[in-house]
Amino acid sequence: xxxxxxxxxxxxxxxxxxxxxxxxxxxxxxxQPLTPKQILDKVDDLFRSQSSQGLATxxxxxxxxxxxxxxxxWSKGKDKSLVRILAPxxxxxxxxxxxxxxIWNYLPKVKRVIKLPSSMMAASWMGxxxxxxxxxxxxxxxxxxxxxxxxxxxxEGEEIVEVTCHPKPEAAVVWGKVLVxxxxxxxxxxxxxxxxxDLRLARTMTFSQVSELGGRLIPAMVTMVPEEKPEESxxxxxxxxxxxxxxxxxxxxxxxxxx
Amino acid sequence: xxxxxxxxRNLWRNTRRTCITLAxxxxxxxxxxxxxxxxxxxxxxxxxxxxxxxxxxxxxxxxGYRGDHSIYKALNRPDLILRAAKQNNVAAAxxxxxxxxxxxxxxxAGARFWGVEPxxxxxxxxxxxxxxQGRFLSETSQRGVVLGQKLARSLQAKxxxxxxxxxxxxxxxxxxxxxxxxxxxxxxxxxxDRNAALIHAADFDELFVSGGRIHEVALNSRGTVSLEGLTxxxxxAAPEEEIMSWRQLMPEVSDMVNLFDAFIWIFxxxxxxxxxxxxxxxxxxxxxxxxxxxxxxxxxxxxxxRIIGDVAAxxxxxxxxxxxxxxxxxxxxxxxxxxxxxxxxxxxxxxxxGGVAFDPIWRATISPKMVFIxxxxxxxxxxxxxxxxxxxxxxxxxxxxxxxxxxxxxxxxF
Numbered sequence: 001x002x003x004x005x006x007x008x009x010x011x012x013x014x015x016x017x018x019x020x021x022x023x024x025x026x027x028x029x030x031x032q033p034l035t036p037k038q039i040l041d042k043v044d045d046l047f048r049s050q051s052s053q054g055l056a057t058x059x060x061x062x063x064x065x066x067x068x069x070x071x072x073x074w075s076k077g078k079d080k081s082l083v084r085i086l087a088p089x090x091x092x093x094x095x096x097x098x099x100x101x102x103i104w105n106y107l108p109k110v111k112r113v114i115k116l117p118s119s120m121m122a123a124s125w126m127g128x129x130x131x132x133x134x135x136x137x138x139x140x141x142x143x144x145x146x147x148x149x150x151x152x153x154x155x156e157g158e159e160i161v162e163v164t165c166h167p168k169p170e171a172a173v174v175w176g177k178v179l180v181x182x183x184x185x186x187x188x189x190x191x192x193x194x195x196x197x198d199l200r201l202a203r204t205m206t207f208s209q210v211s212e213l214g215g216r217l218i219p220a221m222v223t224m225v226p227e228e229k230p231e232e233s234x235x236x237x238x239x240x241x242x243x244x245x246x247x248x249x250x251x252x253x254x255x256x257x258x259x
Numbered sequence: 260x261x262x263x264x265x266x267x268r269n270l271w272r273n274t275r276r277t278c279i280t281l282a283x284x285x286x287x288x289x290x291x292x293x294x295x296x297x298x299x300x301x302x303x304x305x306x307x308x309x310x311x312x313x314x315x316x317x318x319x320x321x322x323g324y325r326g327d328h329s330i331y332k333a334l335n336r337p338d339l340i341l342r343a344a345k346q347n348n349v350a351a352a353x354x355x356x357x358x359x360x361x362x363x364x365x366x367x368a369g370a371r372f373w374g375v376e377p378x379x380x381x382x383x384x385x386x387x388x389x390x391x392q393g394r395f396l397s398e399t400s401q402r403g404v405v406l407g408q409k410l411a412r413s414l415q416a417k418x419x420x421x422x423x424x425x426x427x428x429x430x431x432x433x434x435x436x437x438x439x440x441x442x443x444x445x446x447x448x449x450x451x452d453r454n455a456a457l458i459h460a461a462d463f464d465e466l467f468v469s470g471g472r473i474h475e476v477a478l479n480s481r482g483t484v485s486l487e488g489l490t491x492x493x494x495x496a497a498p499e500e501e502i503m504s505w506r507q508l509m510p511e512v513s514d515m516v517n518l519f520d521a522f523i524w525i526f527x528x529x530x531x532x533x534x535x536x537x538x539x540x541x542x543x544x545x546x547x548x549x550x551x552x553x554x555x556x557x558x559x560x561x562x563x564x565r566i567i568g569d570v571a572a573x574x575x576x577x578x579x580x581x582x583x584x585x586x587x588x589x590x591x592x593x594x595x596x597x598x599x600x601x602x603x604x605x606x607x608x609x610x611x612x613g614g615v616a617f618d619p620i621w622r623a624t625i626s627p628k629m630v631f632i633x634x635x636x637x638x639x640x641x642x643x644x645x646x647x648x649x650x651x652x653x654x655x656x657x658x659x660x661x662x663x664x665x666x667x668x669x670x671x672x673f
Contacts, residue, residue: 064331065431091433105425107435112423114362119369123360127431 288585374463578641
């Protein structure tokens with residue numbers, strides 16, 4: 001599954017934790033009473049399933065070039081995903097497999113699989129504004145951060161909720177703070193802001209074009225903009241999503257990667 | 260009689276005393292020359308190692324390149340820089356740099372790719388000769404790669420290993436290819452050891468789709484052109500680019516050189532003081548011994564200046580003789596240290612300081628200033644050391660001293 005999906009998952013996993021915590025707070029009073037389990041399920045239903053398959057276009061614009069990649073992606077559970085590039089021709093067949101905290105890349109031109117060294121985790125994924133670390137950190141987010149509702153109410157024309165994630169003191173994390181805003185009614189995210197260790201805004205991920213894909217309402221467009229270079233961006237536009245398809249665990253193997 | 264001849268004769272009136280002082284001056288001079296040579300040798304070794312290996316004496320980059328190493332910050336007109344260097348007979352090597360991933364089997368690591376012109380690299384710098392295994396890149400591009408030692412070790416790469424290379428190309432695409440390891444470098448400073456993957460410039464341009472961008476031109480005249488000369492040459496050829504000398508590029512080496520300079524002076528001063536004391540002691544003894552003689556000279560009408568002149572001449576002759584012998588001995592020692600050197604390998608193998616690799620053989624250098632400075636200092640201190648006893652002698656009251664000394668003599672007789 002692509003990185004964006006992971007973000008969403010992370011986001012909503014953390015989200016559910018927040019909401020879970022929030023359940024006893026008086027702020028929740030206005031909403032119809034939902035048990036924590038129900039909220040969790042709702043979030044999960046919206047953004048994650050047992051498995052998924054999708055098609056997307058990733059458009060990366062930098063000061064020096066702009067290009068689009070067609071991607072096909074699969075995911076299963078929280079920590080297995082596979083992304084394969086369908087176009088352009090030069091990268092066709094290039095694939096990334098993520099299993100747990102490990103990332104492998106398959107390079108069809110040289111017909112080799114390489115495992116990404118930990119030193120390259122902070123490097124860009126396929127030239128985009130996402131890093132390899134973004135691919136794997138989902139499963140760690142819940143362990144490394146504490147969550148807190150920092151805003152709830154009217155904002156941007158609708159009922160929104162804002163959650164701030166702070167890293168635990170001992171956690172080895174990249175971000176000093178992560179701020180998430182989502183719609184109250186369906187928990188569709190609006191944006192995520194990433195702050196560096198000095199709590200300066202480093203990058204912003206915005207969600208838009210909420211539309212129905214695979215029977216769910218999700219934001220079909222995800223845009224990442226680095227704060228330092230506002231003229232640069234990476235867009236991921238989801239074209240097609242299918243949920244709860246039949247995928248075996250061994251689909252996420254080095255053999256599939258090389259197919 | 261000539262005052263110097265007079266001094267010469269006086270010297271040999273007490274052969275043993277003179278010989279001891281002479282030995283002190285000789286040894287001090289010799290040690291000064293040899294240790295100066297060793298210190299200078301270490302310094303020059305450090306500097307030439309640092310500059311000849313790969314850095315060069317002066318480098319040119321695009322403004323701001325050294326800040327972020329962006330592949331897009333290339334030199335505007337590297338051709339003009341290379342032409343200017345050639346016209347002035349200065350060897351120069353153009354380099355391309357880019358970052359990426361290298362993998363052998365299941366091992367992978369980040370690397371800094373150097374796109375080099377093998378022929379220019381070989382003629383300009385020593386790196387191409389400093390291979391631990393294998394050989395340097397061939398003149399035509401054959402998808403060969405030369406790895407830094409620690410990088411090769413962490414990849415468990417050997418000569419002939421096939422390595423997968425993945426990079427972010429300049430057009431945004433994913434550059435990837437297979438290369439064959441042709442060589443592994445000897446230790447050449449930590450950043451090269453850990454990161455460097457040298458490939459042919461043509462392979463680099465293809466891999467990175469970088470359109471021949473050149474990020475650095477390193478000039479190395481091997482000391483034939485001064486730093487100022489090189490900087491001036493470049494500021495004319497590439498006025499808008501950033502020009503840096505090795506002293507700016509490697510401030511730690513520059514600091515070390517300055518520190519060594521200070522060491523040499525401190526050591527020199529200690530030896531000079533020791534030798535100066537020796538000379539002064541001899542002069543004092545000789546003067547006291549000849550107090551009666553000076554008394555008679557004064558009684559016969561010698562002026563104080565004549566006596567000062569005599570004593571100073573004696574010291575000068577002694578110092579001159581000592582420094583000549585010392586120079587011969589010192590040069591012989593320096594020559595040995597230059598040709599054979601001190602083998603420090605029992606203490607350490609190849610070691611590196613501030614990213615500069617050193618050979619375990621410590622060699623001296625010989626240059627005119629290494630003889631001139633110790634000899635001049637020795638002569639001056641010899642002369643000054645004699646002035647105090649000379650002044651003592653000149654102030655003698657002839658009558659009293661004559662009497663005093665006869666009394667001593669009569670006492671010793673009876």
